[in-house]
Amino acid sequence: MVAAPGMALGATDPYAASPWRKLSDAEWRKRLDAGTYNVLRREGTELAGTSPLNREKRRGTYACAGCALPLFKSDWKFESGTGWPSFYTYIKGSLGKKTDHKIGVARTEYHCARCLGHQGHVFPDGPRPTGLRYCNNGDALRFIPT
Incomplete structure (x- = not known):
C-alpha cells in the first residue's frame, strides 16, 4: 500500500480513489x-515576487490550481517578505507532507x-499562533473571493 505524502502506511487516505490521481501526465x-x-x-x-497573489488582500479561499480543493483561508495569509504567498495554517485534511532533500538540506514539502x-x-x-510559514507557489493556487 502506498500512502499519500505525509500519511502513515495503513492510514486511511480519503482521496485514494480520487479521479485527479488517475490523470496521465499528458492530461495534466x-x-x-x-x-x-x-x-x-x-x-x-x-520566481520569488512574480505571483499576483502576493498582493491579494480580499477575503476568500485559496484552492489548489490543479483540482480546486480548498487549502487556505485568506485570514491565515501574512506578508512573509519572501516573495511567495505565505500562510500560518491550512485547512485540515487538505495537505500531505513529505521530506525533501533537493537542495541538500531536509525540508518539509507539502502537496x-x-x-x-x-x-x-x-x-x-511564521507568526503566532502556529509559528509556521506555509510558503506556497502562487502558480499552484487559485483565489476564490468570498
Whole structure:
C-alpha cells in the first residue's frame, strides 16, 4: 500500500480513489499552463515576487490550481517578505507532507491531498499562533473571493 505524502502506511487516505490521481501526465499538460504544470506536477518553484497573489488582500479561499480543493483561508495569509504567498495554517485534511532533500538540506514539502500537486514548503519561522510559514507557489493556487 502506498500512502499519500505525509500519511502513515495503513492510514486511511480519503482521496485514494480520487479521479485527479488517475490523470496521465499528458492530461495534466493539457489542463494546466506551463508554469502551473511545472510547479504542480514537476515540483518546480516559481520566481520569488512574480505571483499576483502576493498582493491579494480580499477575503476568500485559496484552492489548489490543479483540482480546486480548498487549502487556505485568506485570514491565515501574512506578508512573509519572501516573495511567495505565505500562510500560518491550512485547512485540515487538505495537505500531505513529505521530506525533501533537493537542495541538500531536509525540508518539509507539502502537496494537495487530493491531486498530489506540489504546493510548497513549510518552515518554522511564521507568526503566532502556529509559528509556521506555509510558503506556497502562487502558480499552484487559485483565489476564490468570498
